[in-house]
Amino acid sequence: MASGKSDLKDILGEIRWPLLLTRWGMVAERLVRAFWPLWSILIVGLALLMLGVQDTVAVEWVWGIGAVLGLGALWALVRGARQFRWPTRDGALLRLDGTLRGNPIQATMDRQAIGAGDAASLAVWKAHQERMRARLREARAVEPDLRVSRADPFALRYAALLMLSVAILFGSLMRVQSVTGMGAGGPDLTQGPSWEGWMAPPGYTRMPSIYLNDIIAGSLEVPEGAQITLRMYGEVGALVVDETVSGRPLPEEAAQATAQDFEVVRSGQLAIDGPGGRVWDIAMIPDIAPTVVREGEIEVSYEGEAQIPFAASDDHGIEAGTAVFTLSLEDVDRRYGRRMAPEARPALEVPLPMPISGSRAEFTQSLVENFSLHPWANLPVRLELSVSDARGQKGLSEPQVLTLPGRRFFDPVAAALIEQRQALLWNRDNARDISMILRAVSNKPGSLFRKEVLYLRLRTLLQRIEVSARYGLSDEAQAEIAQAMWDLALELEEGDLDDARERLKRAQERLAEAMKNGASDQEIAELMQELREATQDYMRQLAQEQRRQAEQNPDMAQQDPQNMIEMSQDDIQRMMDRIQELMEEGRMDEAMEAMRQLQEMLENMQITEGQGQGGQSPGEQAMEGLSETLRDQQELSDEAFRDLQEQFNRGEGQEGQQQGQQEGQQGQQQPGQQQGEGQGQQQPGQQQGQGQEQGQGQNGQSLEQSLADRQRALRDELNRQRRNLPGQGTEGGESAAEALGRAEGAMDGAEEALRDGDLAEAIDQQSEAMEALREGLRNLGEALAQQQQQNQGQQGFAEGGQPQEQRDPLGRDPGNSGQVGSDEGLLQGEDVYRRAQELLDELRQRSGDAERPRAELDYLERLLDRF
Structure with a gap:
């Protein structure tokens, strides 16, 4: 018997x-399940x-609610005491034994029933006991089950916790003590003096x-501009406010006011x-005024777009800012057109x-x-940056004196026009000198103008x-003439964008001119980009021209491919990158040789069509x-320009007629004139009705009416082309359609002006129509070029070499083996997830760049929302 007790003790x-902790866990379970109503009440x-x-309620209600809650708490206490049972050791042993393998606690307490005298049986029993005792070391305390969902099926305990959460957020422990002041004279005491106060920062x-009310007396840090609200209850004058933080005078009547609002200054x-x-020592946190400085170098693009960097800071954040440019008259070169005083102009203000x-x-x-376009472009100005915060501090x-950035013109005639435009905007009294200078510039046009129309526009x-x-310039006339001079200068600088070969040559000339004049790296980069675009347009036009020649002469298509040199777009791109690199290194001679x-x-190359291209695509058409x-x-x-010139010449005197004849003879030699255009009555090949002095068209119709009819027919044709424009729904197609819509509207205006006999207005409208047409062609060409680079069988070249060697961002072959939208050729293994994550990170990075369009x-x- 002693042996059994000794074994149990061991x-x-x-x-x-483990047994003690399990037993205490059982105590916690039974306390929670028995007394949860008491905790809730x-x-x-x-x-x-x-x-x-x-x-907020009468004292009777307070006593009533208190009595109800007290009776409920008493009932819950009695109920819990009746249901609570202290857990026994045997119960804890059974729970702990149930969590172990084979119930080792019960097994070690058992006694051998039979075979105690057999040595073999006794050895097996001892081995079993030792194994069970070894498992006792694995015993761990059993976690208590504190769930009371069976005892509280309506979850009333959660309603009590919700009320406590609301009280913690919107109430205060300080309010609890107010209940102690309620006694026999309750209503009288509830009307005694009390107060509430809030501090609301900006x-x-x-x-x-x-x-x-939650802040005990002491020091308190308050931001500048904070609003303090005080409300006093009870007898007026029982509570008095004394403060020195608002700077306001506080007479006795104002100090006893029951509602007070003031700002901390x-x-x-x-x-x-x-x-x-209570008393608080208020330490105001001052709101520091914002600061702004201009830092870094100003970058100017070829088109004249300037990037002026600046840095701003404030303790709470900048709200807005403004850059103010004023003319620095003392730093202006006052020679030539700026000798006289400038016209008064307001400061140029631009939001930051x-x-x-x-x-x-x-x-x-x-x-x-x-x-x-501003009159002060490329002139010294004084720049002052201003920022403000939410409090209104600035x-x-x-102030810094700098040159107001503007576009530079490399064409000599365009540069002269811009210079005279600035003189006109400087002071309109320069108009007479401007006319003399422009007459001197256009006296012998020679090779200065590529098209006769440009020369005629200058004369007009x-x-x-x-x-x-002669009659005085109004503000409207000054602005119109300045805009016309700018448009003509741009036309002279940009050249004829319709002719790809001319554009390519012009881009090369402008790049060479920029190198000679010491252009900046930014301007060279812009001109190189223009050269790349002109090259792409030239190659596309060359492909279309060779296709038309091949259709007319099939023998041209049977060329020996062994004698042809294959070039990819990457090869041309590498050559242009090399040219730009040489220019940036200052090796201009080598760069010019590479350009040559x-x-x-490019002049000697031929574009070959890929297999399967049987004719023109809708985009090419x-x-x-x-x-x-x-x-x-x-x-x-x-x-229309020639008709306007004839009217101008007829209106001038004999001297003007002689000068017009000389200019007409010089204009016949202008380069770029299309064959068959009439220049006078002796022009061979002139169409019937174009050179009549009486200005009549065919069938006795006036020339203006004939031009108007042709303008209307051209507008109708453009309307038909715009309805059938490819690429609808894409960004490039929508941009092209919008530009062609503007062109159609300008054609309507030109037709109306022609019918009214206003040739000058008609020419302006036609210029706008041509510019919009060029923009539409550029947008459509870029969209088609992007589409061609993604398709198979590109004409003439393919980016990155052979199309079969290319892969899309997901690793698919765009050749015959992998089709878009399929999983054939996809990257396999972990690399595909890495690549997908890289693409997603790149999309997020670009979407966070606010400077993108x-x-x-x-x-x-839209991409991020989809994926």
């Missing part, structure tokens, strides 16, 4: 702590006191409001004198860009603006300046049709 000693009572219900500080003291009053996302407490941004930068513009100078070699290769429409519009505009950001957001 067994319990091995599982002493106590929590409800505490929540009501923290919310201050006792201060919204831009993003700081929380403070309930002053300095450090000081806030006191509420009277029963339950603010970060769209992120903190505005400290940031660096760039003001991106094109000031090329920060100013140190010159006539408008002289007439305006590239020009020879649309491009060719629009190019033909542009040529017809150019011819129509040329005829709005259309691109919308497209990136």
Whole structure:
């Protein structure tokens, strides 16, 4: 018997702590399940006191609710005491034994029933006991089950916890003590003096409001501009406010007011004198004024777009900013057209860009603006940056004198026009000198003008300046003439974009001129980009021309491919990159030689069609049709200019007629004139009715009416082409359609002006129509070029070499083996997930770049929403 007790003691000693913890867990289970109503009732009572219900209702209600809650708590206590049973050791042993393998506790307490005298049986029994004792070491305390869902099927305990959460958020423990003041004279005491107060910081500080009743007397840090609200209850005069933080005069009547609101503008003291009053030492946190400085170099693109970097900071964030440019007259070169005083002009104010996302407490941004059209472009100006915060404080930068960035012109005639345009905007009294200078420039046009129409536009513009100078220039006339001079200068600088070969040659000439004049790296990069675009247009036009020649002469298509040199777009791109690299290194001679070699290769190259290309695609047909429409519009505009010139010459005196004849003879030698265009009555090959002195067209119709009819027919043809435009629904196609819509509207205006006999207005409208047509061609060409690079069998070249060697971003072959939208050829293994993550990270990075175009950001957001 003693041996059995000794064994039991040893067994319990091995599982002493797991057994004790399991037993206490059982005690916690039974306490929770027996007394959960008591906890819930106590929590409800505490929540009501923290919310201050006792201060808002009559004292009778307070006593009534207190009695109900007290009786409920007593019932819950009695119920819990009756249900609670202290767990026994045997029960804890059974629970602990149930969590072990083979119930080792019960097994070690068993006794051998039979075979005690058999040695073999006894050995087996001892081995079994030792194994069970070894398992006792694995004993761990059993976790208690504190769930009371069976005892509380309606989840009333959660309602009590919800009330306590609301009380913690919107109530205060300080309100609990107010219930102790309720006694026999309850109503009289509830009307005694009390107060409430709040401190609300300005919204831009993003700081929380403070309930002053929860803040004991002492020091308190408050941001500048914080609003303090005080409300006193009870007898008037029982509580008096004494404060020195608002800077306002506080007479006795104002100090006893029951409602007071004031703003913190300095450090000081806030006191509420009277029963339950307090005193706080207010330490005001000052709102520091913002700062802004201009830093870094100003970058100017070829088109004249300037990037002016600046840095701004504020303790709570910048709200807005402005860049103010004023003319620095003392730094202006006052020679030539600027000898006289300038006309008074307001300062140029441009809003500064603010970060769209992120903190505005400290940031660096760039003001991106094109000031090329402003009268002060390329003149010394004084720049002053100004920023303001939410409180209205302003920060100013140190004024700096700099040259207002603007576009540079490399064509000599265009540069002269821009110079005289600036002189006209400087002071309109320069108009007479401007006309003399422009007459000198255009006296012997020679090779200065590639098209006769450009020379005629200059002569028309010159006539408008002289007439305006004679009768005085109004503000509207000054602005119109300045805009016309700018448009003509751009036409001279940009060249004929319709002719790809001319554009390519012009791009090379402008690049060479820029190198000679010491252009910046940014301007060279812009000109190189223009050269790349001109090369692509040239190769596309060359492919169309060779296709037409092959259709007319099939023998041309049977060429020996062994004698042909294959070049990919990557090869041409590498050559252009090499040219740009040589220019950036200052090796201009080598760069010019590389450009000459590239020009020879482009002039001698032939474009071959890929297999399976049986004819023109819809995009190529649309491009060719629009190019033909542009040529017809150019011819129509040329005829309108000639008619205007004839009217101008007839209106001048004998001297003007002689000068017009000399200019007409010189104009016949202008380069770029299309064969068959009439220049006078002796022009061979002239169409019937184009050179009649009486200005009549065919069948006795006036020339203006004939031109109007042709303009209407051209507009109808453009309308038909616009309805059948390919690429609808894409970004490039929509841009092209919008540009062609503007061209159609300008054609309507030109037709109306022709019928009214206003040739000058008609020419302006036709110029707008041609510019819109060129823009539409560019947009459509870029969209088609992008589409061709993604398709198989590209004409003439394919980016990256052979199409079969290319892969899309997901690793698929765009050749015959992998089709778009299929999983054939996809990357396998972990690499595909890595590549997909890289693409997703790149999309997120680009979508966070606020400087990207709005259309691109919308497209990136759609991609991120989809994937």
